[in-house]
Amino acid sequence: MSKTVITFGTFDVFHVGHLRVIERAAALGDRLVVGVSADALNERKKGRSPVFSQAERLEIVAALKVVDAVFVEESLEQKRDYIIEHQADILVMGDDWAGRFDEFKDICEVHYLPRTPSISTTELIEKISDLA
Template sequence: MARVITFGTFDVFHVGHVRILKRAAELGNELIVGLSSDQLNFKKKGRLPVYSQNDRAEIIASLSFVTETFFEESLELKAEYIKQFNADLLVMGDDWEGKFDWVKEKTNCEVLYLPRTPSISTTEIIEVVKAL
């Protein structure tokens, strides 16, 4: 079986997150989840997550099918994280389709993009709540 790794912010945790993490876990015997640190999220999106990195890590770690979590501090270190955790398979949502194809060549880790749950987006949830 494979060691599966995935990355994400997983802010305002919702059923779409559960579904993609569960599908990723079913592809191997271990699921390692790299959570974007608060600083990385700010750098990527220009805002801090709603929930702190420690709260998000606690939520993700509580899932029975997650083996381990860690904080991703830099997008440029993705290959290093994959090597550090000896991952066999990188799983990402299909909104990232093609963006991590380079990983296989650099780390010998397979890459798979899974379809996201339609009509569910953290950004959309935050916008709806802000409008209330």
């Protein structure tokens, strides 16, 4: 029986940490669906606009060979709806969210994957700003 994996992220200033979490998520099933945070959601949760637009981030993530479908994540509160809508069997999130989505274990498996050490979008943006 085929398994659908779903994951979410902003994926701004796309880097190897993003690639690794997406590849590891894809390895857990047969189909990978990725929710890319809307610009407005990113502003609410991080207090800043993404460097790359929502359309650009969707295009980047959709171009990855392990990604089968992408959609815009409008709200953190809609995760359950997204899981059901995409018929996901497994939810994958970074371990910085550990425990936060355990409430969905009633409808799917929940996996928290370790983040790639020493790399974050925020740190990259700060480093680039320092160079400017």
